[in-house]
Amino acid sequence: MIKNTPSYNDYKEVAIECLIQSFYNISEIDNHLTSRTPREKLWEYNQIVLRTSIVLIHQGIEGLMKAEICQKSPLLLLNNKRSEWNSLPNSADQDFSELYTIAGEDLLKTFYACINEKSINPNFLGLYEEIRTKRNKIIHGLGAEKLNPDTILKYILNSFTYLLGKDSFWQSVLIKFYKHPGFEHDDDQVDWEEKIQYNKIEYLNFFLGKAELNKHFSVDIKARAYLCPYCTENGELYTNSGVNRPTSKWAFLHPNKPNSKVVACIVCQAEYEVIREDCTQENCKGNVKYLLQKGDEDEPNIWVCLTCWNEEDKKICG
Ligand SMILES: [Zn+2]
């Protein structure tokens, strides 16, 4: 018998680790950007990080293809001839990890034989070939091609979206983060955690733009965006002028309809009930308000406009 055959999840988890790690490696370098260090120079110096990212992305993509093949049978991944399998009665067991598995063209063809081709984005084949060619050059010591960080970031996002669907990149970033052993559920830590997530989406938006990012979320992030009641209330951004509330908007009406009474935030992944009422601030066209602080009989309620964060005292019932 062939023992210890891998499962869908075994391959998937390792594949996601590879893809997320390559994202972290790139964002980590960009975090060192300053006004005196042009990004181009920074990346000329750090080309090795982009080359190792390509190797990781390639491993990630192949892992996700192997995961899918495992849904049919992990034995389809074996490269050894069947006449070499120790599978007859009375023959010694073989461990899956000691056998050779398929790669490259064989893997690609087996993958497409196992899936409904329509379930995979038609651009996947082109992406895989591009990464495979670049990765082979790097592995064989021909890594002279200059790589661009934004292209590699797009490779990572596309790998997730083509193979695991929209939202899978962001979900994986969140899951990976909250599994961190340093994460503890005391209040200080939570603030810190949300801020880190907030920075990650801002980072991607800054370099790739909303139109590109929008391809990877099921929510239309090009729709009118609102301040998140939680992230804006609790977020603290340290700037030269002191501590400011974050001003960028990652909450959206859910569903995106004129009379919707819920906003959902991508960063903290929570939904908030809102009312639809025009903001009293002169230059604000917002009409989505959140009950920030519920007053009692003597104290007014405090409603906040999720477009301009104008706070209003009001004694109203609903
Ligand atoms: Zn939020």
Ligand SMILES: [Zn+2]
């Ligand atoms: Zn307003």
